[in-house]
Amino acid sequence: xxxxxxxxxxxKANFETLIKADGSEGLEDRLNILDVFLGTEEHxxxxxxxxxxxxxxxxxxxxxxxxxxxxxxxxxxxQKKKFEGQPIRYEHRHLGRHHDHLICTKCGKIxxxxxxxxxxxxxxxxxxxxxxxLQHRMEIYGLCDTCLSQRRPLxxxxxxxxxxxxKIREWAGGRTGRARLASMGLRLGDHIEVVNNTGxxxxxxGRDCTRLAIGRGIAYKILVSLDxxxxxxxxxxxxxxx
Ligand SMILES: [Zn+2]
Ligand SMILES: [Zn+2]
Ligand SMILES: [Zn+2]
Numbered sequence: 444x445x446x447x448x449x450x451x452x453x454x455k456a457n458f459e460t461l462i463k464a465d466g467s468e469g470l471e472d473r474l475n476i477l478d479v480f481l482g483t484e485e486h487x488x489x490x491x492x493x494x495x496x497x498x499x500x501x502x503x504x505x506x507x508x509x510x511x512x513x514x515x516x517x518x519x520x521x522q523k524k525k526f527e528g529q530p531i532r533y534e535h536r537h538l539g540r541h542h543d544h545l546i547c548t549k550c551g552k553i554x555x556x557x558x559x560x561x562x563x564x565x566x567x568x569x570x571x572x573x574x575x576x577l578q579h580r581m582e583i584y585g586l587c588d589t590c591l592s593q594r595r596p597l598x599x600x601x602x603x604x605x606x607x608x609x610k611i612r613e614w615a616g617g618r619t620g621r622a623r624l625a626s627m628g629l630r631l632g633d634h635i636e637v638v639n640n641t642g643x644x645x646x647x648x649g650r651d652c653t654r655l656a657i658g659r660g661i662a663y664k665i666l667v668s669l670d671x672x673x674x675x676x677x678x679x680x681x682x683x684x685x
Contacts, residue, residue: 450537451478451481451482454481454520455477458515458518458520459474469507472503472507472511476508476511477520479495479499479501480521483495484535485534486533486534487532488530488532489531490530496508516533516536519538520535521533521534522536526582527546527584532553543556543557543558543582543583544581544582544583545582545583545584545585545587546583547585548586549587552587554587565581597613598667598668599665600663600666600667601662603637603667603669605638605639606636607636607637607669608637608669608670609634609637610632610633610634610667611629611631611635613666614665615663616661624665629650629655634670635667636650638654643659644659645657
């Protein structure tokens with residue numbers, strides 16, 4: 444965070460030097476827009492920029508914001524992104540730093556990633572054709588974790604088998620059930636392991652390093668989906684696998 448702040452201050456000063464050549468009119472307003480833009484890590488649309496500015500008490504004409512954003516692109520402080528099925532977005536352009544994107548086609552979520560091996564591979568592939576790569580765009584379209592889990596069928600926890608890993612998704616138990624669950628330390632979205640479910644009596648669950656016993660009645664009201672995460676869950680306290 445501290446480093447980001449320094450970078451932002453540096454970028455702001457750098458931008459100021461360059462836009463002074465455009466004339467001093469609206470200089471402060473343009474710096475305010477840059478400041479708000481650097482303050483978000485999102486890939487923002489013009490509309491979102493307009494709202495972020497409004498939140499900070501700046502009421503600029505959308506056209507002014509648009510021109511200013513495009514000037515930032517020209518000067519290399521921002522880059523314009525057009526992901527399929529989405530409006531134009533702007534994101535930071537930090538010199539010498541590159542990243543690629545995963546885009547959820549259902550909710551529009553954008554996830555950034557960098558992979559050095561993939562970067563090198565792309566250069567190598569281009570080179571096999573005698574091609575010198577200048578830039579590239581790697582966009583992976585699909586479903587994010589949340590959207591994916593919403594497509595998986597729900598089943599009552601009471602019907603999950605011993606050894607299965609499940610994610611708690613929904614409540615069918617009304618308000619009191621919710622409170623009871625919370626009192627057991629469980630929440631929606633929790634990833635749990637069914638340690639023992641004999642089909643009768645209480646069900647033993649494992650979450651992090653703890654085993655929990657819950658009644659069969661309530662286990663019918665907890666709706667879960669099978670968890671497809673393959674990572675080995677490791678007890679954080681003592682490093683032993685649960
Ligand atoms: Zn890349
Ligand atoms: Zn999604
Ligand atoms: Zn990005």
